[in-house]
Amino acid sequence: MMRLFQELDDKIYLNSGPRLRHFLPADWATQALEHGSNLITESSPVVRSMFSGPHIVYNVKLCRLVIAPVQCRKGEWSCYVWDFKEKRxxxxDPLINQGxxxxxxxxxxxxxxxxxxxxALIACRSKYCSSSHGYDTDYQESSSNEWSVIFLQGLGGKHVIRxxxxxxxxxxxxREFDGTKLESVxxxxxxxRGLLYKLLTMGSNTGRLPPTLPIQDRPNRLE
Structure with missing residues (x-):
């Protein structure tokens, strides 16, 4: 799913200039929590590919937001969004109720x-991302002590989320959080349905589409 979101953003940006956000796979947080300060030395090839390589056509260091899925406890997922401009x-956490x-x-x-x-994120960003000098969006690393933490609540509106x-x-x-607000859920x-449809029709999905998928000019195979 994170690869899907990255692909959707790739369609928005026509060049390799600065982007608003970068998505990390769920495995990044798992690796970081397992290895802690030894993350880079223990998982270098795997983790490096999450920040740089031919499949990433922009400089992650220029992204204001870095977004990652995090599993706090088994089956309890939250979305972490690091804002390198605001240091926030x-x-x-969808399990925080509206009140x-x-x-x-x-x-x-x-x-x-x-x-x-x-x-771990500050270390990976410093190690694996290219220099960002020469851009206005030059979000430099800083001590973790300088960062604030904000918990957003009531994200599910009136829905009770299990x-x-x-x-x-x-x-x-x-997908929808822009760094300051989130549209109604x-x-x-x-x-x-919306996420499954996007996943089935993503460009890098080379499998055959279900014949009943309601899409105009449905190709036999996805490019």
């Missing part, structure tokens, strides 16, 4: 991982 970590009455419990779930992930549904909401947040069935 936005945590979009925020369980916000403290949610914050406790993230206490042991948010600083580990921030330190842990087994948190993954699909997390994906919606990752639809029903879970609508989110499922």
């Amino acid at each position: 970590l936005n945590i979009l 925020g009455s369980n916000k403290q419990d949610a914050q406790n779930r993230h206490d042991s991982i948010k600083h580990v992930l921030l330190g 842990s087994y549904k948190s993954g699909i909401y997390m994906l919606h947040f990752a 639809g029903k879970i069935d609508e989110l499922w």
Whole structure:
């Protein structure tokens, strides 16, 4: 799904100039939490490909936002959005209810991982990304102590989000959050259908499309 979101953004930008955001796969947070400060030495080839390589046609260091799915506990997904301009970590946890009455419990779930992930991201960005000198959007690394953390609440509106549904909401947040706000969230069935359709029709999907897929001029194979 993160690769899909990256591909959708590739269609928006026609050159390799600065972009607003960069998406990391779920495996990045898993690797970071497993290896901690040894992330780069323990998983260098795998992690490097998440930040640079021929498949990434822009400089990640120029992106204001870096977005990653994070699993705090088994089956409980959140969207982490690091804002390198504001030096702010936005945590979009779909399990925080609209009134925020369980916000403290949610914050406790993230206490042991948010600083580990921030330190790992700063290290990866410094190690694997090209120099960003010469651009106005030159978001330099900084100490993790300079960063603020914000928990957004009530993201599901009036919907009560259960842990087994948190993954699909997390994906919606990752795609739609622009760094400051998030549009209203639809029903879970609508989110499922929309994401599944985009996944089936993504350009890098070389499988055969289902014959009943309602798409005009449906090709036999996707390019």
